[in-house]
Amino acid sequence: MLQMVPSGRGVAALLRWQVEEYAGKLERTAVRLGTRGIAKSPYCL
Numbered sequence: 001m002l003q004m005v006p007s008g009r010g011v012a013a014l015l016r017w018q019v020e021e022y023a024g025k026l027e028r029t030a031v032r033l034g035t036r037g038i039a040k041s042p043y044c045l
Contacts, residue, residue, distance in 0.1 A: 015042060 004010030019030040 015040075 005012050013033070016030060
């Protein structure tokens with residue numbers, strides 16, 4: 001998924017820290033969804 005986005009073949013909704021972690025490795029830009037953004041907490045079950 002992270003490689004499909006910069007090649008123009010996909011869209012991804014990621015946590016900001018995930019985008020920042022890979023910022024130097026793949027070309028992508030973080031954008032806010034909506035005027036206030038979406039506040040979510042990741043959970044693993």
